[in-house]
Amino acid sequence: xxxxxxxxxxxxxxxxxxxxxxxxxxxxxxxxxxxxxxxxxxxxxxxxxxxxxxxxxxxxxxxxxxxxxxxxxxxxxxxxxxxxxxxxxxxxxxxxxxxxxxxxxxxxxxxxxxxxxxxxxxxxxxxxxxx
Amino acid sequence: xxxxxxxxxxxxxxxxxxxxxxxxxxxxxxxxxxxxxxxxxxxxxxxxxxxxxxxxxxxxxxxxxxxxxxxxxxxxxxxxxxxxxxxxxxxxxxxxxxxxxxxxxxxxxxxxxxxxxxxxxxxxxxxxxxxxxxxxxxxxxxxxxxxxxxxxxxxxxxxxxxxxxxxxxxxxxxxxxxxxxxxxxxxxxxxxxxxxxxxxxxxxxxxxxxxxxxxxxxxxxxxxxxxxxxxxxxxxxxxxxxxxxxxxxxxxxxxxxxxxxxxxxxxxxxxxxxxxxxxxxxxxxxxxxxxxxxxxxxxxxxxxxxxxxxxxxxxxxxxxxxxxxxxxxxxxxxxxxxxxxxxxxxxxxxxxxxxxxxxxxxxxxxxxxxxxxxxxxxxxxxxxxxxxxxxxxxxxxxxxxxxxxxxxxxxxxxxxxxxxxxxxxxxxxxxxxxxxxxxxxxxxxxxxxxxxxxxxx
Numbered sequence: 001x002x003x004x005x006x007x008x009x010x011x012x013x014x015x016x017x018x019x020x021x022x023x024x025x026x027x028x029x030x031x032x033x034x035x036x037x038x039x040x041x042x043x044x045x046x047x048x049x050x051x052x053x054x055x056x057x058x059x060x061x062x063x064x065x066x067x068x069x070x071x072x073x074x075x076x077x078x079x080x081x082x083x084x085x086x087x088x089x090x091x092x093x094x095x096x097x098x099x100x101x102x103x104x105x106x107x108x109x110x111x112x113x114x115x116x117x118x119x120x121x122x123x124x125x126x127x128x129x130x131x
Numbered sequence: 132x133x134x135x136x137x138x139x140x141x142x143x144x145x146x147x148x149x150x151x152x153x154x155x156x157x158x159x160x161x162x163x164x165x166x167x168x169x170x171x172x173x174x175x176x177x178x179x180x181x182x183x184x185x186x187x188x189x190x191x192x193x194x195x196x197x198x199x200x201x202x203x204x205x206x207x208x209x210x211x212x213x214x215x216x217x218x219x220x221x222x223x224x225x226x227x228x229x230x231x232x233x234x235x236x237x238x239x240x241x242x243x244x245x246x247x248x249x250x251x252x253x254x255x256x257x258x259x260x261x262x263x264x265x266x267x268x269x270x271x272x273x274x275x276x277x278x279x280x281x282x283x284x285x286x287x288x289x290x291x292x293x294x295x296x297x298x299x300x301x302x303x304x305x306x307x308x309x310x311x312x313x314x315x316x317x318x319x320x321x322x323x324x325x326x327x328x329x330x331x332x333x334x335x336x337x338x339x340x341x342x343x344x345x346x347x348x349x350x351x352x353x354x355x356x357x358x359x360x361x362x363x364x365x366x367x368x369x370x371x372x373x374x375x376x377x378x379x380x381x382x383x384x385x386x387x388x389x390x391x392x393x394x395x396x397x398x399x400x401x402x403x404x405x406x407x408x409x410x411x412x413x414x415x416x417x418x419x420x421x422x423x424x425x426x427x428x429x430x431x432x433x434x435x436x437x438x439x440x441x442x443x444x445x446x447x448x449x450x451x452x453x454x455x456x457x458x459x460x461x462x463x464x465x466x467x468x469x470x471x472x473x474x475x476x477x478x479x480x481x482x483x484x485x486x487x488x489x490x491x492x493x494x495x496x497x498x499x500x501x502x503x504x505x506x507x508x509x510x511x512x513x514x515x516x517x518x519x520x521x522x523x524x525x526x527x528x529x530x531x532x533x534x535x536x537x538x539x540x541x542x543x544x545x546x547x548x549x550x551x552x553x554x555x556x557x558x559x560x561x562x563x564x565x566x567x568x569x570x571x572x573x574x575x576x577x578x579x580x581x582x583x584x585x586x587x588x
Contacts, residue, residue, distance in 0.1 A: 068450060
């Protein structure tokens, strides 16, 4: 996925939204900036398929040698797929955060939160301020 | 350390630093009705000699286990403590040390923690142990919280009436601020009813908490409980007596997922109820939900073996209010005592200790029940504790009389178990001699014959 076409949370998750069989499906991951800030990742906890999550709700956590950080869901939905393989290949998050490093896919149940998200330019600006 | 008291100059310096003219001005915002008017109601000051005499008089009112013959149990036991335990634990390097946040200057402490954890894993059959918690009761409560967060089942925990009542109270206290229910399954003949346990555990149950040997000293069917818990994907937490593991199968081999224990029997005297040692060990899959400190082994940049605190990212000094637990103080000194004790007695010594407890407890039960006034209240196999029923129902007077004769004969069960109000709990450790046990039996029997205590209020 092209990072310039994604939407971002202030908490560094990205989402890509597409139409699938009449409903909107979002693919969620964390940004290259987030992975870089977290330093060496050691563990990730992801939810089970079927769980409903609200916009801004926690869907898991990622642990580095320095800290444990919650993962926040950009939009409300029901989880339809989880990238479980990534647990054993955390390096993928650093190598390819926007494609192979996706974390969850969810069927969006309320898209209102999408309008609050940052576009690429706004997110880059935030990262520059934080970095 | 000398006592430094505050001088008038100190007080003025502090007041001027915060911009208050006087103490009165500083306290002015406190409403009058909340302030004590006039001086504190204290007796006149004593000189050092008078104070020492006063404290001696107060201390003499205690009846320590070292001066009476002790048959008290219920979570705290009069086991033998080899002299080497005190010799090592009283070394200044250990005695005054604090949490080893800085591994490069704390290798000795970290090595002790790692060895303690290793010994606890070997003893319990678990994969991981933390570096200890406060004591057995809070370890049980933390194990319950671990089970709730791991299973994602926050609402229900099942335990047994045969689990230490104070441990259950601690869990109830934790639950007061949570929407969780602690369901207690009855233990009609001293052990949990397996049928009722099976009927109570369901798919909402986070864990089953059992004690084995249990509060009454009886052995539970842990394997059956494990099957019930695991059938519903619930966690089995077993609270055990570490001394019993010299003889009994390890809880891990019986199907336990988390093992907790009061570690006091391992090298710590009874010392009026604490401080003690909370043991907490678990299967590896729970490690990220485990509260407290964990020492890990690694290598330094020259490839030499060394130790660090590991998995700290979930602890409160890093994660604040999102920490796994906000009780992460360990009992480093008592973990050191436990590690020293286990290393000193070794597997053979622990087995001998456990065997002596078992045999002497069985001998004591027979000796006491030789008098027809006394019988065992339960009919299950037991380890080092058993419940005696007094046919005359005068437990309190009986135990008082025994204390006057030099025996701490047992714990009355009435405060916790109304149905056992005519019963008391007797514990027998390897320290009790045949003579002491015979003398206790004679003492109880003679109270029985003379019955001067039959005059009740």
